[in-house]
Amino acid sequence: MDDTVSLKGRAAHSASRLAPGPKGKKPRPMFSPRNIMIYGALIFAAAYYLLPLYVMVVTSLKGMPEIRLGNIFSPPLEITFEPWVKAWSSACTGLNCDGLSRGFWNSVRITIPSTVVSIAIASINGYALANWRFKGADLFFTILIVGAFIPYQVMIYPIVIVLREIGLYGSLTGLIIVHTIFGMPILTLLFRNYFSSLPEELFKAARIDGAGFWTIYFKIMLPMSLPIFVVAMILQITGIWNDFLFGVVFTRPEYYPMTVQLNNIVNSVQGVKEYNVNMAATILTGAVPLIVYFVSGRLFVRGIAAGAVKG
Amino acid sequence: MTGQAYAGRPNQLLRNLHSKIASIPMILTAVVIFLGGTLWTVFYSFTNSKLLPRLSFVGLDQYERLWAAPRWLMSIQNLAIYGFFSLIFSLVIGFVLAALMDQKIRFENTFRTIFLYPFALSFIVTGLVWQWVLNPEFGVQSVVRSLGWTSFTFDPLYNQSIVIYGILIAALWQGTGLVMCLMLAGLRGIDEDIWKASRVDGIPMWKTYLFIIIPMMRAVFITTLVIIASGIVRVYDLVVAQTSGGPGIASEVPAKYVYDYMFQAQNLGQGFAASTMMLITVAIIIVPWAYLEFGGRKRG
Structure with a gap:
């Protein structure tokens, strides 16, 4: 025509x-x-x-x-x-007057290992679920996904007890474990779906060549999956940085993440309210996820879309 | 699954061993934390644990006390109001924005970036910003008054009867971008031919949306609904940052009730009972959805 x-x-x-x-x-x-x-x-x-x-x-x-x-x-x-300088270095929470910088570094020390550990574990889980399914794997996965909908409040206290028993309650390690646990459903789902979408022939060929579980993961799956790792990183960095509840429940005051410290600074009842310092502190706390958001652009959207479509 | 059906090994446990070892964290999380922890909490909600959990059963006492507590009733009422309006407004605003964005507009990326950036911020930041914007002494109220309307009153955070709407405004600011994104993805998934057909038939645009497009997007709506709803039940940080539950107990929510009773009032039993109620609320939302979504077809 x-x-x-x-x-x-x-x-x-x-x-x-x-x-x-x-x-x-x-x-x-x-x-x-x-x-x-x-x-x-x-x-x-x-x-x-x-x-x-x-x-x-x-x-x-x-x-x-x-x-x-x-x-x-x-x-x-x-x-x-001046408000920015004050918010960063000399705003008071209770008796401490060393500003938001402490919370910032705490958050860094929480976010980086939590992101790395949770992604490492979840990607291996996803890989096992996609390519090495064993009997009962789907049952555990279903429990995991259903568990994502359970309010955190229901599971917090048992975790407190478990962490107390193994001596990690109040420590950074304990908090990292908690972030790994609660990041697991969504990340495992993300990785499982991604690995399932890779051509199966690739996996089979590697099997025939004698590659085992870990060899295939490190030599084939990992190098092929950089985009999904970036998506997972965006999801975790913003999620963990923005967390408040776990920080307040599972750490001692000297390890409080930035969000908790920010809330303590702004909502403290003593002293004259310094709104400019409060707002500078608020921007400083929001800066990290905002930068991640603006830099990552479309990948962020992809991350939340993946996070949104559960099941 | 992976071609091992013919593996003649006698020991079933050793099959796929690496995969099982690698899945230990997932199995532990699923079974010990998610399943075990939930059952543990429900179980201990029938005890009168105070500072420490202990096994002295009191039947439904904790629940009776819970439903007699004014603060809990207030929390539930707030959750109902907040939940209802949050659902309606999120869906409506999110859909309208998505529909506007779908008109082949210019600067689509700019608009998307603007609508979605609050979602990257934490509830603490959101709550504190809106606490400041809604501050009656300096914020919106004082600005409108200084323009000449001196009797203008808009102080949701200091007025017991409307404080929950102040929180709603902040929550919508933070969350509607996400809804918009989900809806937009749904709209983009609709076949272009539908639009052509409706244009040929001369159906006005709003009618096409209302009677053709929205029914077609049923799945997207339901997913969004579930996401919003399970977020609503969890609402906690926002309230802590914006009002700390005040004035009085006017903006208390269930999640905060749980936290306060578990970690501050040292009345664990109450905390467990309240969190079990939260669990039931979520179950009421999730179970019908899961049934509709997965009940029909058998999962392999």
Whole structure:
């Protein structure tokens, strides 16, 4: 059909391609009522989502006298970075006045090993489930996935007891174990689905060549799965950094992660409220996941979509 | 599964040994923590454990006490209000945004980035930001008043009867981006021909969405619903950061009740009973869904 059309010249050809419907590039006026409505609604929504971020930044750059006078939406008359310095190095939680930096480093010390350990374990689990299924494996996996829906509160206290028995309650190691446990359902699912989607011939060929469980994992599966490892990392880094409940339950105050310390700083009842310091501290705490989010872009979306489609 | 059916080894346990060893963490987590821990908590909710768990059974006493406690009743009421509106608004806002994003617009990535970034932030950060924006002395209320409307009142975080809506605003800010993303993925999965057909038939766009597209996206809606709902039951950090349950007990939620009784009031029995109630709530949401989703076809 296209051949006959093409004889009649380029213009006719492209015209016939336009005919069936809106798939082609039909020129639309930029300011049609329809467009104005769509973009108007989107921009309005965008403003709602951006407003708190704007308010945070603006407030953190003002001095306290200016905050007391002006409204929270006005840009700072005099920009000061003092609240940031104070939030980082000298804001008080109870008796400690060494700022949010302690929480930051605690969170780093929690997030990095938790991410590594949970991904290592979950990827091996996923691999075993996808390629080396043994009897009963599916049952355990089902329990794991159903367990992902159980509220954490139901399982917290038994874990406290177990950790206390093995002497890890309150330590960083204990918290890392907890993050590994609760990251397991979603990560295992992620890896299982990914490994299942790889061509089975690859696995069979390696088996015929005499490769065993670990050789195939390290030599074939791992190098082929970098994207999914990145997705898992994004999921875990943001998830663990943002955690509050486990940090507060399973660690001693000197190991409190950043979120817990932030909450203690802002919601402390003593002293004069320094809103600019509070907002600087809030931005500092949100900075890590935000950076991960902006840098990773589409992979983040893929991660949450994978996290969302359970079962 | 992996071509080992013909392995003539007598010992079943040694078959696939490496895989079993590698799966030990998963098996332990599933059986000991998820299954064992849950049963343990439910079991001990029938005891009168105080500071430490102990086995002196008191039947349903803890539950009777729970359902007589004003704070628990308040928590449940809050959860119901918050849950109801959170579901409705998340779905509606998420779907409308997704539908707008699906109109072949420009700057789609920019808009998506903007709508989704709050989801990367923790509930603590979300709660603290909105605590500040809704601060009646400096926030929205004072700004509107300074514009000349001096009687304007909007202080959800300091007003017992509407404080839960203040939390709802923050929660929607944080979570609707995710719903939008899921819905958009659903909309993109719909065959272009459906749109062409409805255009040929001259059906208005809103009607197409309402009567054709949404019914087609049933699966996406249900999945989203389950995700939102199990998130709602868990809501904890947000309340801690934004209001600490106040003013008074006006914004208490079940998850906070559990934590406070387990780790602060040292009344473990109450905590266990309350967490068992949370478990039941989740089961009410999950079981029908799982039944609809997996009950029909046999899983191999």
